[in-house]
Amino acid sequence: MAALHGSTLEAIKTHQAQLLDEWISGLEASGATRNIKEQMLSQETREFLQLLIEGLQSDSGNNIAATGWDEARRFLEKLSASRAQLGHDSHQTVFFIFGLKGPLFGLLQAHYSNEPGRLAEQLWVMSELLDNMGMHTIRTYQRTREAVIKRQQEELLELSTPVVKLWDGVLALPLIGTLDSQRSQTVMESLLQRIVDTGSEIAIIDITGVPTVDTLVAQHLLKTVTAIRLMGADCIISGVRPQIAQTIVHLGLDLGTLTTKANLADALKLALSRLGVSLAERV
Structure with a gap:
């Protein structure tokens, strides 16, 4: 099973500003930032990238249910709930995570340009991790949307039965x-x-x-x-x-x-x- 290489973590930590700029640009181009203020988006991306680094440092691997990913999971659950309240669909919500893939993979390609074997290994590790986080985000989003829909149905029922x-x-x-x-x-x-x-x-x-x-x-x-x-x-x-x-x-x-x-x-x-x-x- 492929594992995270220390050099990958160092590359991410060293190029945080570059990753954030490219990530935010991609999110804005995709339409995933609808109704989200620029300051809020900047805060969310910085916070998640920091939590990603901390999780990688904890050696918890790709198992996001591990203790080392507790804070990251809580962040994603809060993010999913806020996106559902804003009326974002599941694609817009999960793209917050998947939008980081492009900048991150580009960074790794440049970092391991002379090590194709190591590059393939690290791309797989990070891709699997982000996919797991995306799935967790989708599950949380669906639960939140179902709760919102149920509450709206109850409110409509009450409005439709005026005494x-x-x-x-x-x-x-x-x-x-x-x-x-x-x-x-x-x-x-x-x-x-x-x-x-x-x-x-x-x-x-x-x-x-x-x-x-x-x-x-x-x-x-x-x-x-x-x-x-x-x-x-x-x-x-x-x-x-x-x-x-x-x-x-x-x-x-x-x-x-x-x-x-x-x-x-x-x-x-x-x-x-x-x-x-x-x-x-x-x-």
């Missing part, structure tokens, strides 16, 4: 889009919490914006209504369009326990009448 207070004791939840299992759970939790917070007696779930109602959607609605009733409140489903009514009949779904209305206005009138509120029509 509105229509009257004292009356809440409304307008649904838009498909009602799947995850969203149904969010709907139930949001609505139940608002019932507790406001002490409301009636909740209206408006499905005008739900494109289709199938067996699964109907089951979600029934579960939500059951949970609301267990909280001591009542529930009205509004927005039952003719197409949805026909679909429910064709599917043979039993929604007999649900109170339904064609639109939100009719549902509100029914809710107010149940609360003993009378509305006088304007003449």
Whole structure:
């Protein structure tokens, strides 16, 4: 197995300024520095090159899981997280590492110009090391992006299930889009919490914006209504369009326990009448 030669380390330490200049130029030319300030990029490249030198001096080899690479791993994990937050893709992120290959390999070629065997050996050692670091960076980036996407999905779910207070004791939840299992759970939790917070007696779930109602959607609605009733409140489903009514009949779904209305206005009138509120029509 090829090992790092002391002369390689000395060459890197001696030509740090040259490596940094060429590395930064390559990063800028590739577009990997988008939304990154020049001062920040300069700081990151200097810090990583120093950590690379320290790791090489620790004789930890190419195993970046070794103790000697602890600081370098932490740096790459922090870098991956920051790039994900900036909206960089995986290629832009990992090119921070791979962008060092060109300047470093050029330096080694000049340094070992008279030793082709040693040159090939050291190129392999450094290439394998940087590849391992790139893979670690990609794995960290993917975990961070997945966390960001999951958080954004949760935030969108919350925004897509707004619970509105229509009257004292009356809440409304307008649904838009498909009602799947995850969203149904969010709907139930949001609505139940608002019932507790406001002490409301009636909740209206408006499905005008739900494109289709199938067996699964109907089951979600029934579960939500059951949970609301267990909280001591009542529930009205509004927005039952003719197409949805026909679909429910064709599917043979039993929604007999649900109170339904064609639109939100009719549902509100029914809710107010149940609360003993009378509305006088304007003449």
